[in-house]
Amino acid sequence: xxxxxxxxxxxxxxxxxxxxxxxxxxxxxxxxxxxxxxxxxxxxxxxxxxxxxxxxxxxxxxxxxxxxxxxxxxxxxxxxxxxxxxxxxxxxxxxxxxxxxxxxxxxxxxxxxxxxxxxxxxxxxxxxxxxxxxxxxxxxxxxxxxxxxxxxxxxxxxxxxxxxxxxxxxxxxxxxxxxxxxxxxxxxxxxxxxxxxxxxxxxxxxxxxxxxxxxxxxxxxxxxxxxxxxxxxxxxxxxxxxxxxxxxxxxxxxxxxxxxxxxxxxxxxxxxxxxxxxxxxxxxxxxxxxxxxxxxxxxxxxxxxxxxxxxxxxxxxxxxxxxxxxxxxxxxxxxxxxxxxxxxxxxxxxxxxxxxxxxxxxxxxxxxxxxxxxxxxxxxxxxxxxxxxxxxxxxxxxxxxxxxxxxxxxxxxxxxxxxxxxxxxxxxxxxxxxxxxxxxxxxxxxxxxxxxxxxxxxxxxxxxxxxxxxxxxxxxxxxxxxxxxxxxxxxxxxxxxxxxxxxxxxxxxxxxxxxxxxxxxxxxxxxxxxxxxxxxxxxxxxxxxxxxxxxxxxxxxxxxxxxxxxxxxxxxxxxxxxxxxxxxxxxxxxxxxxxxxxxxxxxxxxxxxxxxxxxxxxxxxxxxxxxxxxxxxxxxxxxxxxxxxxxxxxxxxxxxxxxxxxxxxxxxxxxxxxxxxxxxxxxx
DNA sequence: ATGTCGGAG
DNA sequence: GGCTCCGACAT
Numbered sequence: 001x002x003x004x005x006x007x008x009x010x011x012x013x014x015x016x017x018x019x020x021x022x023x024x025x026x027x028x029x030x031x032x033x034x035x036x037x038x039x040x041x042x043x044x045x046x047x048x049x050x051x052x053x054x055x056x057x058x059x060x061x062x063x064x065x066x067x068x069x070x071x072x073x074x075x076x077x078x079x080x081x082x083x084x085x086x087x088x089x090x091x092x093x094x095x096x097x098x099x100x101x102x103x104x105x106x107x108x109x110x111x112x113x114x115x116x117x118x119x120x121x122x123x124x125x126x127x128x129x130x131x132x133x134x135x136x137x138x139x140x141x142x143x144x145x146x147x148x149x150x151x152x153x154x155x156x157x158x159x160x161x162x163x164x165x166x167x168x169x170x171x172x173x174x175x176x177x178x179x180x181x182x183x184x185x186x187x188x189x190x191x192x193x194x195x196x197x198x199x200x201x202x203x204x205x206x207x208x209x210x211x212x213x214x215x216x217x218x219x220x221x222x223x224x225x226x227x228x229x230x231x232x233x234x235x236x237x238x239x240x241x242x243x244x245x246x247x248x249x250x251x252x253x254x255x256x257x258x259x260x261x262x263x264x265x266x267x268x269x270x271x272x273x274x275x276x277x278x279x280x281x282x283x284x285x286x287x288x289x290x291x292x293x294x295x296x297x298x299x300x301x302x303x304x305x306x307x308x309x310x311x312x313x314x315x316x317x318x319x320x321x322x323x324x325x326x327x328x329x330x331x332x333x334x335x336x337x338x339x340x341x342x343x344x345x346x347x348x349x350x351x352x353x354x355x356x357x358x359x360x361x362x363x364x365x366x367x368x369x370x371x372x373x374x375x376x377x378x379x380x381x382x383x384x385x386x387x388x389x390x391x392x393x394x395x396x397x398x399x400x401x402x403x404x405x406x407x408x409x410x411x412x413x414x415x416x417x418x419x420x421x422x423x424x425x426x427x428x429x430x431x432x433x434x435x436x437x438x439x440x441x442x443x444x445x446x447x448x449x450x451x452x453x454x455x456x457x458x459x460x461x462x463x464x465x466x467x468x469x470x471x472x473x474x475x476x477x478x479x480x481x482x483x484x485x486x487x488x489x490x491x492x493x494x495x496x497x498x499x500x501x502x503x504x505x506x507x508x509x510x511x512x513x514x515x516x517x518x519x520x521x522x523x524x525x526x527x528x529x530x531x532x533x534x535x536x537x538x539x540x541x542x543x544x545x546x547x548x549x550x551x552x553x554x555x556x557x558x559x560x561x562x563x564x565x566x567x568x569x570x571x572x573x574x575x576x577x578x579x580x581x582x583x584x585x586x587x588x589x590x591x592x593x594x595x596x597x598x599x600x601x602x603x604x605x606x607x608x609x610x611x612x613x614x615x616x617x618x619x620x621x622x623x624x625x626x627x628x629x630x631x632x633x634x635x636x637x638x639x640x641x642x643x644x645x646x647x648x649x650x651x652x653x654x655x656x657x658x659x660x661x662x663x664x665x666x667x668x669x670x671x672x673x674x675x676x677x678x679x680x681x682x683x684x
Numbered sequence: 685a686t687g688t689c690g691g692a693g
Numbered sequence: 694g695g696c697t698c699c700g701a702c703a704t
Contacts, residue, residue: 080694394696489696
C-alpha cells in the first residue's frame with residue numbers, strides 16, 4: 001500500500017550511525033586507488049554504488065495522482081478491454097494484467113477503471129481522456145503522452161535532488177567553473193525506471209565524513225589500504241531492507257568500505273524517493289548494489305515503496321535464489337536455450353557449470369558473459385544518454401483495414417502524435433531534428449517498411465511529415481499486397497543535434513568527460529595512437545582544471561573546500577550517531593595540500609613504464625590510476641561486453657550447428673585479452 | 685543508407 | 694496483448 005516513505009516507519013533503509021574504529025582494527029580490502037576510481041564513476045571500481053529506481057505500477061499511479069484517488073482505492077488502467085497497470089490496492093482482489101476489464105470488475109466491484117487517453121480520428125490530433133474510449137477501438141489510438149509527461153517531472157525531481165547532494169557534498173558554491181565533485185550519472189532506462197551511478201557522490205560523502213580518507217598518499221603509496229573499520233562501525237536501521245549476507249559472512253564481522261559506500265548510497269536514494277513522494281506524490285522502489293544488474297533485481301524485491309540493499313557480501317546468496325531468466329538478456333530465447341542446454345532455470349544450479357562447459361555449448365563471448373553475470377559481475381556503464389533516438393506512433397487494427405483511405409486517416413493521427421513529441425524534444429528551438437521517417441505495416445505475417453530522408457534545411461511541420469508519410473504509404477501499397485493491414489506505424493529517427501557553437505561543444509567535452517568514459521572509449525576502439533593522444537589530451541584538460549580549481553579554492557583556504565560539516569539530512573534522517581565526535585576531532589587535524597588526491601605542484605615529467613609515454617609529474621597519480629582502472633576492467637572485459645548481439649549470433653549459429661559461434665569481427669579482443677577463466681574481480 | 689528481424693519493458 | 698524503443702545484420 002503506497003504511503004510516504006517517511007510515514008512507513010521513521011528512517012527506514014538508512015544506517016543509524018557511522019563510526020571510526022574503536023576496537024581491533026581490521027585491514028580494509030580496499031586501497032586509496034579504489035577510492036579514487038569512485039570519484040570518476042569508473043565502472044570497474046569495487047566500491048561502486050549503483051541504484052535502480054523504479055516507480056510502482058507507474059501508469060496506475062499516474063491516474064491516481066491525476067484523479068486524486070487515495071492510496072487505498074483499488075485502481076486499474078484500462079486499454080480497450082484489457083488492463084495494463086494495476087495499483088497495489090487492487091492486487092489483493094486477484095486482479096492481474098491479463099484479465100479483462102469485465103472480469104476485474106467482477107472480482108472487485110469497487111475498482112476504479114480508468115481508460116488511457118486516446119487520439120480520435122477527426123479530432124485535431126489532440127489526445128484526451130474519453131468516457132467511451134474502451135468501445136472506440138476502431139476510431140481511437142492510445143496516447144501515452146500523459147505518462148511521458150509525468151515521467152519527465154519525476155526525472156527532474158530526481159535530478160534536482162541529486163544535484164542538491166552534489167552541491168552539499170562539494171561544500172562550495174558553484175562559481176561557473178567545473179565543480180571538483182562529478183555529478184551523479186543518470187540513465188533513463190524506460191518510462192518508469194532510472195539507473196543512477198552514485199559513485200562520485202559517495203566519494204564526496206566519504207571524504208566529507210571521514211577526514212582520514214582525504215589523506216590520500218601519492219605514487220606507490222596509493223595502494224595503501226584504507227583505514228580500518230571496527231565491527232560496530234556501521235549500524236543499519238532495523239527496518240532496513242538488507243539482503244542477507246552470504247553463508248560465509250556474518251553480520252557481526254567488521255564492515256568494510258564497500259558496506260559504508262552502500263549505506264551512503266542508500267541514504268541518497270532514500271532522499272530521492274522522499275523528494276519524489278513529497279513533490280509529486282509518487283511512490284517508488286529501489287535497489288542499491290554494486291552494479292546495474294544486481295540493483296535492478298534488487299528494486300523488484302520489496303515492492304512497493306521500499307528500497308533493497310544488496311551488499312557485496314550478500315550478492316551470491318541473493319543471486320542464488322533467482323531463476324536466471326530474471327536476469328536482463330536471459331528473459332527471451334537465450335534464456336530458453338540455456339534452460340534447454342543445462343536443464344535448469346536456477347542460478348544456483350547453473351553456478352555448478354564450469355566456464356569450459358558453458359563454452360562447449362555456447363559461443364565464447366556468450367559463455368563468458370553468462371559465467372560472469374550469474375556470479376554478479378556486470379561492469380556496464382550507467383549511460384547518461386538522455387536523448388531519444390527514435391519516435392514511433394503505431395496502431396494495431398482489429399479488424400484489419402483495407403484501403404489507402406483508411407490508412408491515411410491514421411497517418412494524420414500518427415503525424416500529430418509524433419509532431420507533438422518532436423516539439424517537446426526541441427524541434428522548434430532547432431535543438432534536435434530527425435533525419436528519416438519510416439512507415440511500417442504488417443499484413444498477416446508479412447512486415448514491410450519504407451523509409452525516406454527528411455529534407456534537410458527545411459522546417460519540419462505536420463504538413464510536411466504527412467506528405468512524406470503518404471508518399472511512403474503509396475510506395476508500400478503499390479502492389480496491393482499490404483491489404484488487409486493489421487498494423488501500421490510511423491516513426492522518425494536518425495536524430496541530429498541542431499546548430500550549437502563549437503566552443504560550447506569543446507567545453508562540454510572537457511567538462512563532461514571522465515576517466516571512466518575515456519577508458520570505455522579506448523576499449524571500444526582498439527587503442528590507436530590517436531585515441532591515446534585524445535585521452536591524454538582530455539586527461540591534461542581535466543588535470544589543468546583541477547589545478548585551476550585548486551587555485552581558486554586556495555583563496556578560500558583548502559580546508560574549506562573539503563571541510564567537515566554536518567552530514568546532509570543528518571537531522572531529518574537521524575544518521576549522525578556518535579560519529580560526530582570523531583569527525584570533529586579529525587577535522588582539527590591539519591591537512592596538507594600534498595595529501596590531497598588530485599593535484600601536486602611539480603613540473604617535471606616522467607616516463608610511464610606501462611605505456612612508455614612521457615607524463616607530467618603532476619599527472620602521475622591520475623595516470624597511474626588510469627592504468628589501474630584499465631587493469632581492473634581488463635579482468636572482466638568479457639563480462640562488460642554487452643550481449644544483444646551475442647545472443648543473436650549465438651542463437652542463429654546454434655540453429656545451424658550444434659555450437660554457437662561468434663561471427664564477423666565482433667569477437668575481437670581488446671588489448672586486455674587476458675587469461676581464460678580469469679574474469680573475477682579480486683574484490684567483491 | 686535502407687530494410688528486416690527480434691528482444692525487452 | 695499493445696505500444697515503444699533499441700540494436701544487429703544483410704543488402
